[in-house]
Amino acid sequence: MTHPTQVKLVDVGPRDGLQNEQQTVPSAIKVELVHRLQAAGLKAIEVTSFVSPKWVPQMADNAEVMAGIQRQSGVRYSVLTPNLKGFEAALASKPDEIVVFGAASELFSQRNINCSIDDSIERFRPVVAAARAAGIYVRGAISCAMGCPYEGEVSPERVERVARGMKDIGVQHMGVADTIGVATPLKVQRAMEATLRHYDINDVSGHFHDTYGQALANTLISLQMGIWQFDTSVAGLGGCPYAKGATGNVATEDVVYLLHGMGIDTGIDLDKLVDAGQFISNFLGRKSNSRVATALLNKRA
Ligand code: HMG
Ligand code: MG
Numbered sequence: 001m002t003h004p005t006q007v008k009l010v011d012v013g014p015r016d017g018l019q020n021e022q023q024t025v026p027s028a029i030k031v032e033l034v035h036r037l038q039a040a041g042l043k044a045i046e047v048t049s050f051v052s053p054k055w056v057p058q059m060a061d062n063a064e065v066m067a068g069i070q071r072q073s074g075v076r077y078s079v080l081t082p083n084l085k086g087f088e089a090a091l092a093s094k095p096d097e098i099v100v101f102g103a104a105s106e107l108f109s110q111r112n113i114n115c116s117i118d119d120s121i122e123r124f125r126p127v128v129a130a131a132r133a134a135g136i137y138v139r140g141a142i143s144c145a146m147g148c149p150y151e152g153e154v155s156p157e158r159v160e161r162v163a164r165g166m167k168d169i170g171v172q173h174m175g176v177a178d179t180i181g182v183a184t185p186l187k188v189q190r191a192m193e194a195t196l197r198h199y200d201i202n203d204v205s206g207h208f209h210d211t212y213g214q215a216l217a218n219t220l221i222s223l224q225m226g227i228w229q230f231d232t233s234v235a236g237l238g239g240c241p242y243a244k245g246a247t248g249n250v251a252t253e254d255v256v257y258l259l260h261g262m263g264i265d266t267g268i269d270l271d272k273l274v275d276a277g278q279f280i281s282n283f284l285g286r287k288s289n290s291r292v293a294t295a296l297l298n299k300r301a
Helices: 013-017 027-039 062-068 084-091 106-113 117-133 156-168 185-196 215-225 252-261 270-284 291-300
Strands: 008-011 044-049 076-080 097-103 137-143 173-178 204-208 229-232
Touching: 008 252, 013 027, 013 044, 027 044, 027 062, 027 270, 044 062, 062 076, 062 084, 084 117, 097 106, 097 117, 097 156, 106 117, 106 137, 117 137, 117 156, 137 156, 156 173, 156 185, 173 185, 173 229, 185 204, 185 215, 204 215, 215 252, 229 252, 252 270, 252 291, 270 291
Parallel strands: 008 044, 008 229, 044 076, 076 097, 097 137, 137 173, 173 204, 204 229
Antiparallel strands: none
């Protein structure tokens, strides 16, 4: 069995993790969460999204949160931008990276960003051009790459079509997303292979929600394929408001434990990461969704 010796994790907790929260999370709490994540050694953090506040009210404080962060050198801060209006608003916040997010499922595309898959690519085209002209790195995401809450099964051919479209317009990196956490390893492998027809192995990442408890297995098969970049969420926070019933991303703590146990370097201090997870879980008044954090906290007590 081979696997990479180093892995890069993007903590999407402040964005994917909090976007679905019903209670208002003050900007100062979001900023503090970002500070704790970078103190724990995270080198990439997805901070917020410049989407419509009518669609996702929790992200309405995007500019305040970006302005409140004390940036640490070597850390990359990304934001979601679904269209030019979002990108133009994001520019003032000087993100290092933006994310354009499409879907392999037509109905999910309609429900999440209010347009067809083909229209979404056309909408992303000027965003990607403007970002690259401004020297901002462009990541993409393919939602519902292994299953859709509205359409059910999603074939690898549909994933490939979106990957090709995104590549054609200049998207530099592709995140393959199990939005509703239904995938199992062989489905992940097929979706990854479809994406790898258009993207280099060094430009592909996995984004696994953990609804059915398969995300670590899905991470492992991706590692075995040579994929070394993953989106994870501290304390397993998260969910998409337009994917009802789906739970959070795989917990960063759980993935770090898996990787360190395999001798794979992440540069992350697991204890400090657990503290960051406790900070946000305490604020939300919930227990962490991370099994590893729960075990380590029990051990501390
Ligand atoms: P729309 O209603 O079709 O937009 O929404 P529109 O262009 O027709 O404009 C309607 C109104 O929205 C106008 O305002 C615009 O100015 C405003 P009004 O004249 O009515 O006052 N507007 C905006 N305001 C702020 N920022 C913007 C923006 N754009 C338009 N960027 C739109 C289309 C894409 C904006 C909307 O559908 C939207 O915001 N969707 C975002 C949904 C979302 O954030 N979902 C969660 C993130 S994706 C995710 O979680 C999946 C991921 O984690 C991977 C995975 O797990 O699958 C990434
Ligand atoms: Mg997600």
